[in-house]
Amino acid sequence: MSYPVTRRTVLKSAAALCASGLILPPSAFGAQGQLLVAETRTIEVLGRSATVFGLTGADGTHGLRFDEGERFDVTLENRTAEATSIHWHGQVPAPEADGITETGYVGPIGAGEARSYDFAARPGTHWMHSHHGLQEQALMAAPLIVRDAEAVRADVQEVVVLLHDFSFRSPEEILEGLTGSSTMDHGVGHGAPAAMDHSMMAMGGMDLNDVEFDAYLANDRTLDDPLVVRTERSGRVRLRVINGGASTAFWLELGENQATVIAVDGNPVEPVAGSRFPLAQAQRIDLLVDVPAGAVIPVFAQREGDRARTGVILAAPGAEIPKFVGMADVAAGPIDLSLEARLRSTIPLVTRDADVHHSVMLGGSMSPYLWSLDGEPWATRRKLEVSAGQRVALQFMNHSMMAHPMHLHGHHFQVVDINGQALSGAVRDTVLVPAMASVTVAFEADNPGRWLYHCHNLYHMATGMMSELVYV
Numbered sequence: 497m498s499y500p501v502t503r504r505t506v507l508k509s510a511a512a513l514c515a516s517g518l519i520l521p522p523s524a525f526g527a528q529g530q531l532l533v534a535e536t537r538t539i540e541v542l543g544r545s546a547t548v549f550g551l552t553g554a555d556g557t558h559g560l561r562f563d564e565g566e567r568f569d570v571t572l573e574n575r576t577a578e579a580t581s582i583h584w585h586g587q588v589p590a591p592e593a594d595g596i597t598e599t600g601y602v603g604p605i606g607a608g609e610a611r612s613y614d615f616a617a618r619p620g621t622h623w624m625h626s627h628h629g630l631q632e633q634a635l636m637a638a639p640l641i642v643r644d645a646e647a648v649r650a651d652v653q654e655v656v657v658l659l660h661d662f663s664f665r666s667p668e669e670i671l672e673g674l675t676g677s678s679t680m681d682h683g684v685g686h687g688a689p690a691a692m693d694h695s696m697m698a699m700g701g702m703d704l705n706d707v708e709f710d711a712y713l714a715n716d717r718t719l720d721d722p723l724v725v726r727t728e729r730s731g732r733v734r735l736r737v738i739n740g741g742a743s744t745a746f747w748l749e750l751g752e753n754q755a756t757v758i759a760v761d762g763n764p765v766e767p768v769a770g771s772r773f774p775l776a777q778a779q780r781i782d783l784l785v786d787v788p789a790g791a792v793i794p795v796f797a798q799r800e801g802d803r804a805r806t807g808v809i810l811a812a813p814g815a816e817i818p819k820f821v822g823m824a825d826v827a828a829g830p831i832d833l834s835l836e837a838r839l840r841s842t843i844p845l846v847t848r849d850a851d852v853h854h855s856v857m858l859g860g861s862m863s864p865y866l867w868s869l870d871g872e873p874w875a876t877r878r879k880l881e882v883s884a885g886q887r888v889a890l891q892f893m894n895h896s897m898m899a900h901p902m903h904l905h906g907h908h909f910q911v912v913d914i915n916g917q918a919l920s921g922a923v924r925d926t927v928l929v930p931a932m933a934s935v936t937v938a939f940e941a942d943n944p945g946r947w948l949y950h951c952h953n954l955y956h957m958a959t960g961m962m963s964e965l966v967y968v
Contacts, residue, residue, distance in 0.1 A: 560641070580626055661743055792818065841920070
């Protein structure tokens with residue numbers, strides 16, 4: 497007997513399973529599909545060992561990989577000492593398979609327990625991360641790659657890069673430094689903060705980088721000992737970059753070298769060439785990079801508003817690798833929508849008027865450290881109502897002095913307006929809304945249920961910046 501979570505599962509049955517606490521031990525599952533293990537592991541950062549989480553496949557690979565047409569047939573085993581829930585970011589299953597507990601379809605997966613999932617895998621560069629407490633900060637995250645048919649045919653060398661912000665402190669210590677409380681309660685009950693533990697960098701009146709981290713990682717490594725990838729065949733690399741930072745936005749920098757954007761958030765776009773690309777928390781970008789014979793191309797990820805950076809090195813066979821340092825010469829500015837305004841989807845929404853319009857105000861402040869949607873925390877949230885089959889236009893209006901990467905679960909949307917300027921932009925699941933700016937997205941209401949939408953800065957979400965989209 498198993499605990500299947502499929503698109504055919506009726507919501508009433510899912511709720512009943514949740515209420516009964518029916519989560520089976522690993523021995524109850526068959527051998528079909530892929531195995532994914534949530535576990536603790538030890539990595540070395542700046543010469544010090546650190547115990548973090550991990551999500552590992554049966555073959556020891558970090559994360560999961562599929563080809564288009566394969567089902568997401570996965571058993572997740574929790575081998576950690578605490579409960580967890582894993583969100584399949586970028587996938588669009590039924591709501592009970594979304595890997596979250598806040599909407600009540602299922603409960604967390606306890607220590608030593610397991611849960612199975614089975615749904616159609618959506619192609620693209622995606623990722624998975626904990627949606628339980630603050631585990632995401634402790635590196636409970638991994639790539640989730642589904643190669644589309646074109647990528648399989650192209651047979652180009654692929655390199656997956658997962659970026660993180662890292663601290664030797666526990667996530668609870670970080671949250672307490674920001675708010676005066678170590679409890680993640682989505683904005684309920686916080687008083688004035690204690691001594692504020694953040695860098696509070698400001699540029700042009702905007703607040704940046706509310707947490708000071710010890711290091712920034714690319715595939716668990718700093719530039720003291722970076723991942724070096726030797727190119728194969730023609731020297732062309734498809735670079736799949738995932739920003740798994742809990743609280744950090746990055747600029748991807750290739751210096752004098754050029755790359756071509758071919759997809760964002762797992763969705764193809766018309767090619768855009770450049771050497772510098774913004775990447776907000778939870779966003780992904782696919783780049784084609786050509787590495788000539790004898791060349792070395794560093795791909796840096798530099799934190800906005802700072803000199804700190806990490807990265808990976810692409811190198812032709814035999815090329816000598818110079819030493820790279822973890823600090824750029826100058827601080828990077830805030831990430832912006834300069835790339836967003838240029839992106840055009842190759843598979844846009846069918847042109848038609850929206851059936852329903854919603855607007856959401858993004859608000860909050862650094863002191864007290866509280867963030868909200870429409871002025872309300874999660875406990876008193878204003879739910880957005882839609883009906884199946886509607887075209888929905890959703891406007892995010894940022895009334896705060898800090899940017900917010902907004903993520904909608906269970907759907908992908910098209911960016912259709914930036915600060916009042918209409919466009920037929922990229923299809924995404926996470927969009928940056930800069931300070932005092934507005935961004936409108938449109939999507940088809942084609943996945944009935946209750947769905948979270950929230951800021952993907954973990955500490956903004958933890959203190960209230962999360963709500964629901966509800967089908968009626």
